[in-house]
Structures are given as structure tokens and as C-alpha cells.
Amino acid sequence: MNALLLIHLIQKISSYYGRCPSTSDSRCTLEKYDIDEYQGFFPSVAHEKLPKSFDIWEAHLADANGRLILGEVEDADFAETESTREWREVIDNWPVLTTESLEDEPRLLQRAHTVLAWLVQHYAHSIPTDRTEPIRIPKSLAVPLVRVSKILRMAPILTFADTVLWNARPRDHRRPLSMDNVRFENTFSGTEDEENFYRSSASVELRGVEVIQIIHRYLNLDDPQNRINESGLRSDLLRLKTVLQELTELMEGVKEAVDPRVFYWQVRPWFDGNGSGGGRRWVYEGVAESAVVDTSGPSAGQSTIIHAIDAFLGIDHRQLRCPIPSVRKQHGDTAFMDRMRRYMPGLHRDFLDHLDDIPVTIKKVAMERPCLREAYNDAVKALKRLRDIHIRVACLYIVSMARSQPPDGFQRRVNRGLDGARGTGGNHVASLLKSGRDATQNAVLE
Numbered sequence: 218m219n220a221l222l223l224i225h226l227i228q229k230i231s232s233y234y235g236r237c238p239s240t241s242d243s244r245c246t247l248e249k250y251d252i253d254e255y256q257g258f259f260p261s262v263a264h265e266k267l268p269k270s271f272d273i274w275e276a277h278l279a280d281a282n283g284r285l286i287l288g289e290v291e292d293a294d295f296a297e298t299e300s301t302r303e304w305r306e307v308i309d310n311w312p313v314l315t316t317e318s319l320e321d322e323p324r325l326l327q328r329a330h331t332v333l334a335w336l337v338q339h340y341a342h343s344i345p346t347d348r349t350e351p352i353r354i355p356k357s358l359a360v361p362l363v364r365v366s367k368i369l370r371m372a373p374i375l376t377f378a379d380t381v382l383w384n385a386r387p388r389d390h391r392r393p394l395s396m397d398n399v400r401f402e403n404t405f406s407g408t409e410d411e412e413n414f415y416r417s418s419a420s421v422e423l424r425g426v427e428v429i430q431i432i433h434r435y436l437n438l439d440d441p442q443n444r445i446n447e448s449g450l451r452s453d454l455l456r457l458k459t460v461l462q463e464l465t466e467l468m469e470g471v472k473e474a475v476d477p478r479v480f481y482w483q484v485r486p487w488f489d490g491n492g493s494g495g496g497r498r499w500v501y502e503g504v505a506e507s508a509v510v511d512t513s514g515p516s517a518g519q520s521t522i523i524h525a526i527d528a529f530l531g532i533d534h535r536q537l538r539c540p541i542p543s544v545r546k547q548h549g550d551t552a553f554m555d556r557m558r559r560y561m562p563g564l565h566r567d568f569l570d571h572l573d574d575i576p577v578t579i580k581k582v583a584m585e586r587p588c589l590r591e592a593y594n595d596a597v598k599a600l601k602r603l604r605d606i607h608i609r610v611a612c613l614y615i616v617s618m619a620r621s622q623p624p625d626g627f628q629r630r631v632n633r634g635l636d637g638a639r640g641t642g643g644n645h646v647a648s649l650l651k652s653g654r655d656a657t658q659n660a661v662l663e
């Protein structure tokens with residue numbers, strides 16, 4: 218290759234990658250959305266415990282983890298059931314603590330959200346299910362949870378952030394968070410399967426950091442339509458495809474680490490939100506009803522990374538399924554992904570809003586440039602493949618399990634009959650996920 222041509226090529230490549238030259242430059246934009254350059258949506262440093270004045274919350278949560286009896290268990294040991302009831306009674310007698318001292322400290326507010334949301338879930342789902350009256354969430358939990366959620370601009374209930382992002386701790390604090398160096402502080406069931414379930418989502422989040430870097434490079438381009446950026450964009454789209462293939466493998470890896478029966482019967486019932494699957498309604502005492510609109514349970518549908526990939530590639534989830542399946546199967550919920558955003562920490566949601574507002578999207582550039590079209594389509598197809606595999610996983614863990622016999626001592630989950638194989642948000646799993654898969658397929662450019 219002649220020297221001039223080589224210099225020209227180097228200039229082209231560095232003009233593309235040169236947009237994000239120094240660490241400090243890339244940090245400042247992502248930092249604004251509370252995104253870490255190396256750990257993505259995980260906080261750069263794992264949360265510390267709340268100050269001493271909140272010890273009752275912290276200690277009571279530590280006492281509940283892996284110990285309380287799920288309300289659906291019929292023939293639990295009497296002493297264990299009694300001890301679970303006493304655990305709830307302690308909360309009934311708590312004062313309503315003010316969170317004012319935490320309100321200038323985002324990390325402490327996040328920690329308060331996590332602790333309170335886990336306590337609420339332990340409280341609600343340890344109540345025996347043979348009762349019919351609404352579940353009262355005592356004001357000692359409800360009032361501060363709603364208050365901190367309002368400041369964090371997220372739903373006042375256990376979310377993906379509380380179970381995965383803010384629940385993860387490095388085993389060795391001297392080393393950064395990685396799949397070899399992570400544990401999860403809270404679990405309901407105390408099973409390894411539950412921890413592995415969070416671990417598989419965490420692996421997708423951590424591998425997804427490279428996607429954030431790709432998106433960030435795009436955001437920093439002055440003019441994505443300038444031909445000078447073409448080869449950089451192409452190689453980033455190819456990279457995106459490869460990362461998506463790896464994310465698919467990581468997601469599928471859940472099958473090796475989590476037993477579907479343990480997941481469905483011992484872990485999942487703890488995740489149900491307010492009235493999920495036709496269950497009892499929850500009443501947040503001391504809080505106006507209008508303040509607690511978003512109260513579905515946690516779902517990886519609240520993971521910002523997958524939404525960010527959608528927004529970057531221009532996947533439109535608001536379309537109806539096309540071609541329309543039979544009326545019986547047309548349960549797809551076109552507003553689902555929008556709703557899931559309300560469960561994310563406000564700053565992460567802002568990042569998605571920012572992506573939605575990109576004036577010149579990568580899809581538009583790919584439409585205009587035949588040489589980018591194939592790379593764009595390959596990335597979209599890799600995302601569609603990820604959703605195909607995810608549907609299989611969800612069917613294995615939820616749809617098939619809804620047909621299975623409960624383990625000894627467990628009540629049949631009547632609200633989850635065959636037709637009621639619903640997600641934690643109360644959605645018909647298969648139709649909902651197929652809508653997302655079809656919306657992805659529809660983005661492929663002719």
C-alpha cells in the first residue's frame with residue numbers, strides 16, 4: 218500500500234475514533250446519566266450501608282434474606298411461620314423515619330430505595346395467600362419509599378436496579394466488578410439459583426458496556442452523515458453484531474445455572490407486584506393512591522442496556538404486530554417498553570430519552586449508504602436472534618412451569634393457569650415477547 222494512502226486511512230480512522238479521545242471527555246457525558254465508563258449502569262462503587270440512624274431497616278432486611286416463608290407455602294413448619302409473622306409485626310410498630318438527611322446523596326437515596334423495596338416485597342409476599350383483603354404496606358415502609366423514589370424519579374417498588382445493579386457487590390473490593398468478582402447481597406429464597414438468575418442479567422449488563430461505548434462514540438460525532446465517518450460506523454455496527462451474539466449466549470447460559478422449577482416456585486412468587494396475575498391489591502398506607510401508579514414487580518425488561526440498543530438501532534415497539542396474529546394471540550402490549558422505562562432510575566431513563574432525540578439516527582445513515590445497510594441489518598438481525606432465544610428461555614421458565622405440578626407443600630398458583638403464564642408485570646409472556654421480536658425484525662432495511 219502506498220504511504221500516502223496509508224496516511225489518509227489512518228486520518229480517516231482517527232477522525233472517527235478521535236471524537237472520544239480522552240478518558241475524561243468520554244466520562245463527562247456518560248457521567249451526566251450516571252453511567253460508568255467501565256461498569257455501565259452499575260454504580261462505579263457498590264453502595265455502602267445507610268447511616269446508623271437507619272440501622273433498623275438495614276438489620277431487618279439482613280434478617281429476612283433467605284429466611285422468611287413465602288405466603289404460598291401451605292405446610293410450613295409452625296415455628297418458622299410464627300417467626301415470619303413476628304418479623305412483619307416488628308415493621309408494623311416502626312416509626313416513619315424521615316429521609317431528609319439522605320436527600321443530597323444520590324448513592325444513599327439509591328441504597329434507601331433498595332433496602333425499603335426489598336423490605337416491602339418480603340412483607341407483602343410472606344403474608345399467607347389464603348386471605349382476601351388487600352395487602353397493607355405499613356407507612357413505615359411506604360412513606361419513605363415513595364419519598365426517595367420521587368427524588369430518584371423511579372417506581373416505588375422493587376426494580377431491576379434493586380435486584381441486579383444495586384444488589385451486586387465485588388467479592389474483592391480492591392478489584393472492579395466483573396463476572397469473576399461479583400456476589401449478590403440480597404436474595405429472597407437463599408438459593409444459589411436465585412443468585413445465578415441475577416448473575417445472568419449482570420453478565421449481560423457488563424458485556425453490554427461495549428455497546429455503551431459504541432453508542433457514545435456515535436453521539437459524539439459532529440456529522441454522522443459525513444462520508445469520513447463511514448468506515449468507523451461500519452466497524453462499530455459489525456462490533457455491535459458480535460457483542461449481541463455474545464449477549465445471546467450469556468442470556469442462554471441461564472439454563473445451565475438456574476433450575477426452572479426452583480425459579481418458578483421458589484423465587485418468582487417473591488417478584489410479583491401489586492395485584493400481579495390477579496393477586497391481591499396492595500395499599501401503601503399514608504400515601505395518596507396517585508403516587509403509587511407503577512407497582513409491577515421487577516423485570517429484566519427494565520434493563521436500560523437493551524432499551525439503549527433498541528433506541529440506537531431505531532426499533533419501534535409501539536407498532537402492532539405485523540402480520541397481525543389471531544385475535545386470541547393479539548395480547549402484545551405496545552406500551553410495555555415505555556412503561557418499563559418508568560422503573561429505571563431517572564438518569565438512566567434520561568439517557569434513553571437523549572437517544573430517542575438523536576437528530577440523525579444510525580438507521581437513517583444506513584438507509585442512505587448502501588455500504589452501511591448490510592452492517593446495520595446484521596446488527597438488527599443479531600438483536601432479533603437475541604429476542605428469539607429470550608422467548609425460548611421465558612417459555613421454559615414460565616410458560617412450561619405454569620403447567621407443572623407444584624412441589625410438595627406449595628399451593629397451586631391458581632392465578633397463573635395455562636392461559637395465565639404472565640410476566641411479573643402481569644403480561645401474557647409469549648405474545649408480549651413476540652411483539653418485541655417482530656418489532657425488531659421490522660427494522661431490517663430492504
Ligand code: HEM
Nearest residue numbers: 417418421516517518520523611614640641642644646653
Ligand atoms: C430465566 C431467565 C429469564 C426469564 C424467565 C425472563 C422472563 C421475561 C419475561 C416474562 C418478560 C416479560 C416482561 C415481564 O416481566 O412482564 C421479560 C422481558 C424482558 N426480559 Fe427477560 N427473562 C429472563 C432473562 C433475561 C435476561 C438475562 C435479560 C437480559 C438483560 C432479559 C431481558 C429482558 C428484556 C429486555 C425484556 C423486555 C422485552 C424485550 O425486550 O423483548 N431477560 N423477560
